[in-house]
Amino acid sequence: MGYRVVECSAATGAGAAEARAVLGQRLTLICGQSGAGKSSLLNVWDPSVDLRTGAVSRKFDRGVHTTIRAELLELADGGRLIDSPGIRALELGAIEARDIRHRFRDFQRWLLRCEYSACLCDGEPGCAVRAAVDAHQIHPDRYESYLRLLREVRERERERAHA
């Protein structure tokens, strides 16, 4: 999808220096699910920040929301990082149904090829996105995720129209 991926582990330290180098001196927000190891990684990058970390729940096999508020940290090497609480759910901000497909970067190269310029890529004839999914050029999980967001926004638009 065009994103650079750096695998790293706070436990073994593997890849940690490489990941830190990617961030450099910029201001970076670290986000992800609870228990992913965000705070642990920051502790590896700068032990003096000494953030609280929490074991993953055995029962639910996921994090227990140890970090409870976002915190801006100035690291000893000059970078600035924001540790943030694990994501529980994402909600769309103000976005219209017809704009969602433009936010999927893996859809971009197909969008102009849809037969209708106002295609919502939801079953319209001549939809290039759907064709790309069928041709294994777009991952089906991504398309499913798109349709889910589209449904959500349409519902919201409908509720608003009736309000």
Ligand SMILES: Nc1nc2c(ncn2[C@@H]2O[C@H](COP(=O)(O)OP(=O)(O)OP(=O)(O)O)[C@@H](O)[C@H]2O)c(=O)[nH]1
């Ligand atoms: N095996 C392994 N465990 C890790 C690694 N990084 C973190 N952990 C453990 O995973 C658990 C969760 O780590 P945290 O750093 O608290 O996770 P977090 O992403 O900050 O979680 P929240 O603050 O709840 O959002 C802790 O028990 C860590 O010791 C890793 O690279 N490998």
Ligand SMILES: [Mg+2]
């Ligand atoms: Mg944390």
Ligand SMILES: [Zn+2]
């Ligand atoms: Zn389309």
